[in-house]
Amino acid sequence: MTSAMSFMAEAAFSFVGTVEPAAADTRPDVSEGDQWAVVRVNRILQVPDAFTQMAGTVLYLRPAEGSDLPAPGETFTFFANGLAFGADVSLVEVARLPEEELSAQFVMGPAVVGEDPLDTLQRQLAATKVRDHASTASAVILARVIGLERAGASPVREHDPDWWRATMHVTHAERGDIADDQEVKVLYANSLDIWWREAPKPKAAQNGLWLLHSTEPELESLARYKIIHAEDLQPPQNIDHLRQEGTQPQ
Template identity: 35%
Template structure:
């Protein structure tokens, strides 16, 4: 797996195999064309947000990177892009480009597997690597099931307040940290405010791998640990990936 492919996927929310149909031209009137503007026919989407997974067969405007030589008309390549502008068409900014044959292995593998897109497996590897790095920085990692939920008291409501709730976990396995098996209180922000909405919101009877962070100050009087980061909850099966990475 070439490291540059992984690095480009991290930078780019959208990548595709495409063929340059025009240079110095744009499909969108709101995008000024210059010698680094290209119209590219999308031959196959490699990875993308849900809204852009069906771009194959369409033309998009690509503002080419100033750090790469412009491709020739008729040239096929793997384009890695970001900064999407959506209107009567789609315009993107190129952050990287690879020869088409550099990604053919992933295209061929996706065609014979259950992967939704050619880079699906690489995206899973990236998410697992990020999860492992996040767990390494945490104070505890446990497997447990939520047995009760209650609102934490003693906090004054205010704009953007986290609305702290407390989950009681029945811990069956301790992977990391000084945590005895059994009941464990964990705080989490139940607010849907933009500062907190991505934090895990435990549900009754939910089982999982919980990546925990020590509390301090007033919070420590409510529970020894808290959930804050979107990846602090993981399916139980992710324990295998964590243990494999640590071996």
């Protein structure tokens, strides 16, 4: 993983920005701390959905611990996370790279002809995330959902997972103690509670790449595997991400 990819994985905000002179009366609406850079956003690389209109705006940046305050006129690729939001946006820096270094990293990885270098970087980052998460899985399968049933009692706690069990027909077992053409039982959290909102909820006849995790001893009687992370369900074509680092999706 390149440093840019590593920083993008750690930071919600990635953007190219130029440091502006801070007017004497220009302060973020955060009360404490003297070290603030005023940064105008030139170009967005990655931001939360709520900040898609951020290009051209000015924000406040608290340098990463141990980093110097960037000087007015300097342009960097900044990687940062949210700190305070009011009339202004205040971020805390994760890292910064010289703009030209980021450009160099754009062309290091394999790219699709005609693809925007940023899209290439984001695609590589997504592939890395899938590989990293798959490395924690007990089994990885391509499978189709052929049955759904409740696996536990009705939930009586607000944050109960409401365990249901999916029966999956395995079309291809990529990893784990599962054979092709086998049927496998998988627990999933059917609860719509905030705690389980991102957990995959298989649908009848759904095909997917499933990253299965072994159940804890207290759940083994319900099923051998479970899926609880948003990343546990992937489009089937993402299996290429697992086979060869840097391989392009089909």
